[in-house]
Structure formats: C-alpha cells, structure tokens
Amino acid sequence: MSTLSIRDVLAGKAPVGSSTTIRGWVRTRRDSKAGISFIHVHDGSSFHTIQVVAPKELPNYEADILKLGAGCSVICTGEVVASPGREQPVEIKATAVQVVGWVDDPESYPMAKKAHTLEYLREVAHLRPRTNTIGAVTRVRHCLAQAIHRYFHEHGFFWVHTPIITASDAEGAGAMFRVSTLDAMNPPRTAGGKVDFAQDFFGRESYLTVSGQLNVETYCMALSRVYTFGPTFRAENSNTSRHLAEFWMIEPEVAFNDLAANADLAEDFLKYIFRAVLNEQPDDMKFFADRVDKECISRVEKFVGSRFERMDYTEAVARLERSGEKFEFPVSWGIDLQSEHERYLTEKLVGRPVVVMNYPRDIKAFYMRQNDDGRTVAAMDVLAPGIGEIIGGSQREERLELLDRRMDEMKLNREAYWWYRDLRRYGTVPHAGFGLGFERTIIYATGMANIRDVIPFPRTPGHAEF
C-alpha cells in the first residue's frame, strides 16, 4: 500500500487492483441509497479530482461520511478499480475514510459547492486556491516560472538575485515605496527642519526596487549572460486589471548584444515558455479554454508558431497615420503609443506579435542607447495581440560621454549613479536587455481577465489584507 498524489493515481501509478491511499479535500459528495456515497476529492496535484466510492459498510458511514461536505479534509484508503462511470477512468473503492478536519459551519463556508465570481473570491483569498480556476492558475504559474529558469539555464544565463531594497531613486520607472525604520510620528530632523534620513536604517533614503536592471547590468559586465526574476514594487495609484503594486518581473541582460539580438532573444524566449505551458499543462489549459477564454489555446499556439514582425517606431507611426482609423488619442511622431495604437498595430495591421523598435529619445529612459540620427534610442516593445505591450527593453548606452550628457539633460545626479557610470569607465561593452511582467505573461497564456487573479495575494491600492 502506498500514499500517492491524485495526479499519480489518475496517471496509473497505482495499478488497477492495488491498494492506495490519497489525502485531500472534499469537493462534492453524492449518496446513492443503494448504499454508497461518491466523494470527489482534490489535492491540487492536477486539475482533476478523484472519485472515492464509500460503501455503507464502513464503520463510520453514518457518523462521518454522510456528513461530509465541501472543504472537509480526508484520508482515503482503498482499492484502485476501473470506474463504471464515464467521467473518470479509475476510482477508489474505499476500505477506510478518515475525516481529518470538518467544516465547522457549512452554510457560511465561503467556498460552497457552487460557482463563485472571481471578484468574490478575491475577498476570500485565503480559501480561493481550493477552486478549479485558482488551482489551474497556480499550476500554470509554476510551469511558466520553471520554463523561464530552464530556458535561461539552457542558454548559459546566470540567475542574479538583485536587491529588493534600493537607494537608487529616479530610475524613471515610477513611484516608489519608502523603506524606513524612523518613527513616522516623530522622525529626527535636520537643523533645517527636514526629516534626517542620515539617521535612518541605511543612512540614506531607501525604497523597494522598481527594477533590478541597473544592478543586474553590473553582473552582465562580468558574467555576460544574466537575468533577474523576482518581486518588483510600484507605488503608483493604478486601478486597472493589468497593474499591481507588487508584481514579479524577469529581466535578462546580455553583454555584446545589440537591439536586433535583443529582439531575437525576446522572441525565442517567449515562444519557449509558452510552448512549455502547452506541452506540460494540457488539462489546465483545456479548462481555461472551456471555462475562461475559448481562444486561449489557439492564441498561444498561434503565438508560438508565428514569426514576430519587426517595425521601426517611425514606420509604425506612419502606418497608424495612414490607417484611417479614428483613435481617441491622435498619433504623431514623438508621442508614446497608446494602448489603442498598440492593439491596432498588432491585432489589425499585422495580426501577429510585433516588435516596435527605435523610439523617440524624449519619451524613453536615460540609459537607452542613443541612435546616430540624434532623435531616437535603441528601445523596443514587444506587442502581442490581445494584450498589447508584453515586453519593454533596449540596448543600453555604453558610452560614458553620451550617458552623462543624457543624465544632465534629464537632471539626474551623476554622483548618485557613480557605480552605474563606472561600468562605462572600466571595460564597457555594448549590451541589451528587457523586462517581462510575469503576471501579464500568465494572463496572456490563460486568458484570465484580471491580473489580481493570477498572483496568490494581490497588492493593489488599499489592499494588503492577506
């Protein structure tokens, strides 16, 4: 006799006729007056539940089994048998059903045996992993994370754990959360009356990181191919289905790569991880296609099978202007592309993923490499049908003089970036990288509509309860 995951039992690791034990939580119970109860048990190991058939001869049939409901935890032992029912290949003919934990008030148990809206489930984030949907999201999230590490590992990248606390301000990536141990009610003051952050824990103002890029560049200048994969924080008051205050980001950085190589990497990488989801989580993807988004499998298959279009920003603007489409925000050279423009480009104009390259320098960050035309930088965005921007990246400015000039123009303090500037002083090389929002990637693969449902405990303005 062995204790197996439900996934393993359904996969045939316990042959028909053998005895096995499974452990998990009850989804549903149905009784037959022929003297048996059908108990569906899940343990998260796969999308499917297993059907445990409990006969009335069990000593605790009346006392326990007839009282089982959704959420109760059980340990079930019995013989694996071929199921007469159509819905499952095998089931467990129970010789023992031990109730480990009851649900103390079934009527008010938030995860009752019925469909719940995702909005409601967010209010019970501690119990929602028990649902089909959140379970499937969790397994796909894991699969993508594993595929990301595997891709980079197989391609000679090293995972660099960049810091979560940073003193680098003004990276231009958005508002930051302050990290401080000062008494917020009564902080120490300087002679001038300002808060004296010299007395703070780090001896200076510090924040939660908005990007690991600047730090990871230092390792890129020694280990050549590196990436970060960790949490990132933005204190923006964003209330949308695509933004979180705490999210996970993947940022590869490659020495000697130019913008074209950067785009090639983004394309190869994205296709690899989406292929992994299709291959490794077919049951979960089928669930998403059935219940969440009919198109999700075909969309991912198409994404994996199509060549990404490359287009200069200048050309993209010209084609948007010529499109005859009425946009809420008019297009002209020099503006940043709006969501509606990006969607038009990738969904209508091209019908495939598009890499838009070489943006006007005035709308992009100081570290992006300046092109010879004097007005654009070697930036790129990967736009995907159905979601818009999925990746933002660039070739970095490796020439100290040009970097300094740009920092001056943007009124950034050179001193504060002394170590970043050092990389350009000591053996500088061209290099490039990009950032991929992990949760947005999950949204794309699963068809889930709201980013708050693809991260276990979403942090958004006003929300950090769980």
Add this chain to the structure above:
RNA sequence: UCCGGAGUAGCUCAGCCGGUAGAGCAAGCGGCUGUUAACCGCUGGGUCGGGGGUUCGAGUCCCUCCUCCGGAGCCA
C-alpha cells in the same frame, strides 16, 4: 487620479409610477438514484453598503461618504 457601472439572503441576481422583501444556487432535513453541474420535496436564512434629507410612508426619490467592477492614464 479621471470617466462610467454596481452595492438587496452564504453566493448570483430580480424588485415597475414610493405602499413595508422575492427567485435560483448554496446550507439543513426527507425522498430517489453507480452518482458525477445529479434530481424531487420541505425548512431556516435579510440593519436592502453607511449617514443625512424629502414624504403619512423610502430597497425605490434627493444629498453625501464608503466599497467593488469596467475603461483611461502611469507602466510590466
């Protein structure tokens, strides 16, 4: 933050021109059945988001605040 929509039973919602609260699901009990979104019957379950106002009377009309959802901006 701006624009729009919505807060009524555990959940999802209906509730007309103001007259004192409804359904489905869930839950409990019973019936039936190798069941599987089970089915049939019965029962319990409500500070109608909070506060204020108009009115003989407010779930319904007005003001205000709060919360949630969608879209936009910021971005990943």
